[in-house]
Amino acid sequence: MTNFREIKPTEISDNFIRSIGQEWMLITAGDRQRSNAMTASWGMVGQMWGKPAALVVVRPQRYTRELVETHDMLSLAFFDAAYRSALEYCGSRSGRDEDKVRNAGLTVDYTEAGTPMIREARLVLECRKLYRDDLRGEAFLDSGLAGKWYPEKDFHRMYMLEIVRVYVKK
Incomplete structure (x- = not known):
């Protein structure tokens, strides 16, 4: 974590519609014994229940979901354009079958709290789970x-997350 500095959530300048929807992010969960990251292009960042918050969604078949379910903390990582192929790799492979983070040319690091995060990111949101629920077909209005x-x-x-710390590349 030596190449990061902490900022307040209100100091983030990203356009998250672009950052998530077009540039993508990695959701990383687990611990020092076992972690995994998955590419995501759906989610939101804003304010919920008086806290800076993020919302992410994970399908049942994703290996990362097992890790999100069993840990209170996770991270969301955002990258410069040079890492697009690494995000494509992480989005097309399963961490059950290989160390896809390493094979994508990325490095798992850990925050002071022990939350796994990706060292090559330009922005990392360290998050704590607040709420989860499954989307249901009958609930869709459209x-x-x-x-x-x-x-x-x-x-x-769906996971509603509190953003507890924000790290930016120095």
Whole structure:
């Protein structure tokens, strides 16, 4: 973590519609014995319950979901354009089958609290889980969305996260 400095959540200058939807992020969860990162292009950052917050969604078949479920903390990492191929790699492989973070040319590091994060990121949000729920087909008000995005009925689990620390590359 020596190449990062901590800032306040209100000091983040990213456009998260672009950062998440177009540039993507890595969701990293686990501990020093076992961790994994997955590429995500859906999510939000804002304010919830009086706290700086992020919302991420993870499908049931993702290996990272097992780690998110069993740990209170996780990180969201954002990268410069030079890392696009690494994010593509992490989004097309399973951490069950290989050390995809290492094979993508990335390095797992840990915050002072022991939360896994990716050393090459330009911005890291260290987060604590506050709430989770599964998306359900019957809850969609626009029923076309469920059919388009969930033909296999493998609905995401949604996690509302408190952003507890923010790190930027020095």
